[in-house]
Structure formats: structure tokens, C-alpha cells
Amino acid sequence: ATRITGEDEAAPLRDYDEALDMWSDFQTKTQSLSQSLSSQLRLILTPTQSTKLSGSFRTGKRLNIKKIIPYIASSYKRDKIWMRRAIPSKRAYQILLCVDDSSSMSDDERSSSGRLALESLVMVARALTVLEAGQVGVLGFGTDVFVAHALADAPLASQDAGARVLQRFTFRQEGTDMVRLLRRTIDHFGEARLRQAAGSGGEDLWQLALILSDGLVQSRDHARLRPLLREAMEQRIMVVFIVMDDARESKKGHSVLELKEARFGPDGVPVIHRYLDSFPFPYYLIVHHLEDLPGALAALLRTWFAEVNS
Amino acid sequence: MDEPMADAPGAQVKVTFTTTEADLQLPESKRQLLVPADIRRYGLSRVLNSESMLDTGSIPFDFLVSGSFLRTSLEDYLTSNGLSLETNLTLQYVRSLIPPVYEASF
Ligand SMILES: [Mg+2]
Numbered sequence: 001a002t003r004i005t006g007e008d009e010a011a012p013l014r015d016y017d018e019a020l021d022m023w024s025d026f027q028t029k030t031q032s033l034s035q036s037l038s039s040q041l042r043l044i045l046t047p048t049q050s051t052k053l054s055g056s057f058r059t060g061k062r063l064n065i066k067k068i069i070p071y072i073a074s075s076y077k078r079d080k081i082w083m084r085r086a087i088p089s090k091r092a093y094q095i096l097l098c099v100d101d102s103s104s105m106s107d108d109e110r111s112s113s114g115r116l117a118l119e120s121l122v123m124v125a126r127a128l129t130v131l132e133a134g135q136v137g138v139l140g141f142g143t144d145v146f147v148a149h150a151l152a153d154a155p156l157a158s159q160d161a162g163a164r165v166l167q168r169f170t171f172r173q174e175g176t177d178m179v180r181l182l183r184r185t186i187d188h189f190g191e192a193r194l195r196q197a198a199g200s201g202g203e204d205l206w207q208l209a210l211i212l213s214d215g216l217v218q219s220r221d222h223a224r225l226r227p228l229l230r231e232a233m234e235q236r237i238m239v240v241f242i243v244m245d246d247a248r249e250s251k252k253g254h255s256v257l258e259l260k261e262a263r264f265g266p267d268g269v270p271v272i273h274r275y276l277d278s279f280p281f282p283y284y285l286i287v288h289h290l291e292d293l294p295g296a297l298a299a300l301l302r303t304w305f306a307e308v309n310s
Numbered sequence: 311m312d313e314p315m316a317d318a319p320g321a322q323v324k325v326t327f328t329t330t331e332a333d334l335q336l337p338e339s340k341r342q343l344l345v346p347a348d349i350r351r352y353g354l355s356r357v358l359n360s361e362s363m364l365d366t367g368s369i370p371f372d373f374l375v376s377g378s379f380l381r382t383s384l385e386d387y388l389t390s391n392g393l394s395l396e397t398n399l400t401l402q403y404v405r406s407l408i409p410p411v412y413e414a415s416f
Contacts, residue, residue, distance in 0.1 A: 104324075104396040174394035218322055218395070219344065253338035254326075261322065261344035262357045270353070272362040275344060 011146065013167045023122060023162040030123035030290065037294035038127035044301050045093065045133050056080035092203040093134030094151050094192050097121055098181060099169060100213035102142035105244075106171035112246040113214040114171045119290055120212050120242065121165075124297075125156050135192070138165050141181040142173020151192045178217045182228040182239070185209050189237050207237045210297075215243035215256045215279070215286075225280045238304060241281040242297070247288030257286065321347040323384045324398045327358070331404065334364060347385040347395060354380075358403060370406035375399060 027034075053062055060082025067081040099121055105114035121138065128136045137151035148168040149156060156162055189207045196205055209232075217225075232239050245256050259275040283304065285296045322344040327336055340363060345354070355371040358364050373380040375387060380401070382390070388397060 102396050103394065104398070174396055176396065216324065216396075220320060220322075253341050258339045259324075259342055259344065260340070260362075262346070262360075264346065264353065268356075270357045270360045272343075272357075272360065 011168070012170060012172075014170055016163060016167060019166040020159060020163040022118065022166050023159050026119045026122035027126060027159075027162075030119060030126070033291060033294050034123045034126040034130070037123065037297065038131045040294060040298035041127060041131055041133065041301070044298060044305060045091070045131070053083040054086045055084055057082045057084050060084040090203050092196065092205050094137070094189065094196070094205065094207045095128055095134065096137045096139055096151070096185060096188065096207075096209045097124060098139045098141060098185060098209055098211045098213075099148075100142070100176065100211070100244075101140040101146075101169050101171055102173045102176040103171055104176060104216050105214055113244045114169070116244040116246055116287070116290065117212040117214075118166060118169060120244070120287070120293055122162065123290070123293065124210065125162070125165075127294075129155050129157055137188075139181070139185065139188070140168055141177065141184075143175040143177055144173065145177075145181055145184040147188075151188070152195070176213070176217055177221075179221050179224050179228065181211070182225060182232065185239070186228065186232055186235065186237060189235070207235075208301075209237060209239045211239065211241045211281075212244060213241070215241070215245070215276075215284075217279075219261060219275070219278060222278045222280045229280060229282070236308075239281065239283065240297070240300060241279075241284035242293070243284060243286045245286050245288055255288075321385065321395055323347045323349075323388070323395055325384070326398060326400045327403060328400060329403050334366070334369075334403070334405075336364065342398075345384070347388075348383045350383050351380055354401065354403075355406075371403045372406045374402040374404065 053060075056064065056067060058080055062083050064081055064083045067078070070078050071081050099117050100113075105117060125136060125138070128134075132155075135151040136149070136156060137147070137153070138149040138156075140146045140148050146168065148165045149161070154161065156165065189209070193205060193207070196203075229239060243256055247255060256276065260272050261275050262270045262272050264270055283300060285293075285300055287293050287296065323346075324342060324344050326342050328341070329335060343357070345357060349357075351371070351373055354373055355369070358371055359366045359368055380387060384399065385395075388394065388399075
């Protein structure tokens with residue numbers, strides 16, 4: 001993994017052996033979910049059919065009207081007048097898994113958010129690696145953003161590589177700067193797109209960011225996130241926010257779905273809103289149990305691909 | 311009161327309300343709340359009394375954080391205890407014993 005900047009070095013790491021145990025535990029625990037996710041994603045991410053008809057052939061699916069006059073004028077010699085379904089263009093993917101490393105993820109009441117996020121990270125990373133869908137990177141964020149695994153790094157296939165990623169997540173950052181995360185994500189993808197263009201030719205590049213977080217963002221940042229989300233969309237970067245919301249019986253009343261916020265109007269009268277009503281991410285999932293994630297993520301991506309292809 | 315405008319909130323803290331007063335229990339779905347970080351006892355009382363919370367009109371409340379009465383803003387409490395805005399504070403509310411006349415000056 002790439003560790004260059006000074007600010008990255010300063011953060012204390014989780015013990016390597018502990019991280020190694022975690023990676024293999026989570027991998028075992030999520031194996032079947034991971035397989036389910038990769039088979040669902042295979043159907044979604046691989047283009048199977050092109051809807052476009054094109055070309056000039058002697059036989060085909062539909063007549064090319066523009067070729068009819070020259071065909072007759074050439075005394076029926078220029079007879080490549082048929083169009084065929086084009087071969088689907090090859091797609092390349094770059095996927096960033098952005099994991100919330102802020103201390104709200106390890107709070108007493110919601111201590112499971114951090115664990116759920118790391119389990120999800122292992123499951124999704126494994127599914128994508130098996131799929132060989134493209135480059136997979138891992139970012140951590142809180143007050144700062146760090147690169148736990150760069151897109152250009154070797155695939156996250158070994159337990160050693162996985163453990164080195166998990167080592168970076170200790171959930172001690174004292175803020176959740178989602179604005180900074182989005183800025184860094186867009187810039188990171190911008191650079192990766194340039195490298196990709198220089199390297200190989202003609203592939204259709206898709207960039208996807210999955211944010212794994214408890215969903216607690218300062219509400220004042222919601223407005224500042226909107227222009228960044230627009231910018232991401234304009235650059236064809238898809239951003240999916242996955243809210244880790246543990247729903248065990250002991251956590252009743254702590255779901256982000258129930259969370260309200262109180263604001264005071266200019267008259268000093270408190271007004272209570274539902275927190276998620278101002279949540280700025282257009283694509284978000286709420287995951288109560290790890291088992292929900294493969295199906296929910298696949299359904300969301302399917303919807304999104306249908307939208308961008310229409 | 312220099313509370314921020316409703317559409318431009320300042321920093322927020324997540325709190326969880328608890329109480330031992332049987333007649334003043336909040337339903338589970340209302341116990342966790344994001345509140346302005348500069349809120350104090352008076353603002354918290356207004357929130358708790360509001361229609362969407364206890365709907366109790368104007369009972370003055372006191373708040374206990376880790377066993378002691380809250381006498382500053384939540385933000386100041388966090389700062390002086392070395393805690394960040396990421397902290398989920400548990401606030402235990404009790405009927406205030408301080409006479410209402412003191413209430414006007416928070
Ligand atoms: Mg946080």
C-alpha cells in the first residue's frame with residue numbers, strides 16, 4: 001500500500017496480528033454473502049448486450065436506409081446494406097470503498113457501527129476482487145482522509161494486504177468531515193482517470209464510490225455537500241452512501257431512521273425535524289444487518305445502471 | 311438568545327435523554343436527538359417541553375451529565391472534558407429545584 005504523507009504516519013495503527021485475525025474472521029463470516037454479492041454484481045457490471053445497431057454488412061438485423069440509394073445506383077453491387085448489433089464496449093471499473101474512521105463509529109451506544117463497517121468492507125472488497133471488475137481502493141475518513149489502499153495497488157487478495165488495510169481503522173478521529181472526503185474522492189478519481197487513459201485505450205471507464213458510515217454528518221455540511229455531489233455526477237462518478245445502522249434489540253431507539261434534530265427558529269422556538277430529511281446523498285442504503293447488504297447494493301446499482309443507460 | 315437561524319445550523323451534538331421520573335418518560339423513538347452544540351440547560355428544557363417531545367408546556371428541567379449538573383453549554387462541557395463533537399452525550403433530566411425566578415437568566 002502507498003503510505004507517503006506525514007499526516008498518515010501520525011495515526012496509531014491497530015496491532016497487525018489483531019488485524020490479521022479480524023480479516024480472516026470477517027472473511028469466513030461473510031464468505032457466502034460475498035459470493036452472493038459477486039454473482040449479483042457480475043450480472044450488473046458486465047455489459048451483455050449492446051442496444052445499438054450499426055455497421056455495413058451483407059446480412060443483418062435491420063436495413064440501413066442511407067445505403068439503399070447507393071445500392072440501387074450501383075446496380076445492386078454495393079450490397080452491404082444491413083446493420084448488426086454492435087459488440088458491447090468493454091468496461092473498466094475503479095471502485096473506492098470509503099470507510100468512516102471517526103469516533104462516533106465506536107461510540108458506546110453504536111459501537112457496532114465500526115465493526116459492521118469493517119465486516120462490510122471485507123465482504124465487498126472480497127466480492128470485487130473475485131469478480132476482477134477492476135481497480136479497488138480503500139479510503140479512510142474522519143477529520144482527515146487517508147489512503148488505506150490505492151487504486152493502483154495490487155488487488156486486495158491476500159490476508160496480509162487485507163490486514164494492513166484494517167490496521168488503519170481505529171475509529172479515533174475526532175470529526176466526520178464528509179466535505180473533505182468528497183473533495184478527495186473526486187480528485188482521486190480524476191487522477192486515476194488520467195492514468196487509466198494514458199495506460200490502456202478505448203475502454204469505457206466507470207467510477208464508483210461506496211461510503212460506509214454511521215451516517216452522522218453535521219447538518220450544516222449538508223448544503224456544502226450538494227455542489228460536490230453534482231460535480232461527482234457531472235464527472236460520471238457514482239456515489240453510494242451505505243448507512244451502517246445496527247438493528248439489534250439492545251439498540252432499539254438508536255436507529256438513524258428515528259434520529260431527529262432540534263433547531264431553534266429566529267423566535268427561539270425549537271423545531272424538530274427528522275435528520276434524514278435533509279440528508280444530501282441521492283443514493284443511500286440503510287443496512288441494519290450485514291445480510292441485507294448484497295441484495296440492497298445490487299438493487300441500487302441495477303437501478304442506477306438502468307438510469308444512466310436510458 | 312443568539313440561537314442560529316433554523317435554516318443555517320451551527321455545530322451539533324448528539325444526545326440521548328434518560329430520566330428516572332416515571333411520569334416524564336419519552337418514547338424510545340424520541341430519546342436520541344441532535345441539538346445545537348451551544349445549547350444550555352434553558353434551551354434543552356424548551357426542547358424537552360416542546361410539542362414533538364414531552365409536550366409538557368414549561369416545566370423547568372435540570373440535566374445531569376455523568377452525574378453532575380450541566381451548568382455550561384454542551385460544547386463547553388465537551389471541551390473541558392476533552393471530548394469531541396463525535397461524542398454521544400447521555401443527559402438525564404430531572405425536574406428543576408431551582409426557583410423559576412432564576413430561570414429568566416438561564
Ligand atoms: Mg462520525
